Amino acid sequence: MARMLILSCKNLRIIVKDDVIEIHYAFKKPPGRPVGADVIAVDKGYTEAFVDSDGDTHGMGLGKIMTEYSGKASKTGKARNKLHALEKKHREAGHTSKADRIKTNNLGTKKINARKNKAQERIRNIAFKAAHSVVDKASLVISEDLSRPIAKKKPRKKYNRKMFSMGQRHTSRSP
Numbered sequence: 001m002a003r004m005l006i007l008s009c010k011n012l013r014i015i016v017k018d019d020v021i022e023i024h025y026a027f028k029k030p031p032g033r034p035v036g037a038d039v040i041a042v043d044k045g046y047t048e049a050f051v052d053s054d055g056d057t058h059g060m061g062l063g064k065i066m067t068e069y070s071g072k073a074s075k076t077g078k079a080r081n082k083l084h085a086l087e088k089k090h091r092e093a094g095h096t097s098k099a100d101r102i103k104t105n106n107l108g109t110k111k112i113n114a115r116k117n118k119a120q121e122r123i124r125n126i127a128f129k130a131a132h133s134v135v136d137k138a139s140l141v142i143s144e145d146l147s148r149p150i151a152k153k154k155p156r157k158k159y160n161r162k163m164f165s166m167g168q169r170h171t172s173r174s175p
Helices: 062-092 096-106 110-137 157-163 166-173
Strands: 002-006 012-017 020-025 038-044 048-052 057-060 138-143
Touching: 038 110, 048 062, 048 110, 057 110, 062 096, 062 110, 110 138
Parallel strands: 038 138
Antiparallel strands: 002 012, 012 020, 038 048, 048 057
């Protein structure tokens, strides 16, 4: 649960989230970086964030992180489902103390959320750096719209899990 403590100065906030203290403060933004003068088209990919029309890749390693996180999340989710079924079975059989121990010691989400947040930060970092490197090269960037699935194509289960996870969100939202 996040708590916000507002101090007397108007440009400083201290936020406490799950035993982590964040300090937010305001400052004057420096002028932006100059952009390139070209017009290029980019293609969003899985192994890299973007490939431009010159053939240069931007954001290498994106797919590796997404595959690694997706695999771990899938494996963890399957194991958690088995433990949840076991907990439910013990609870229905009247072994509530055993069910409570399974739930308390195995079905928490703190580590899962931390892993997800860490992967999201890494993916967002790569996607934004890739977008900045594209914009450094060109003033106008043309990209295809990948917000909707391709019609009449049923993606495979693993492919769907990997492709439409957090990575595609970040590459589409990167500045």
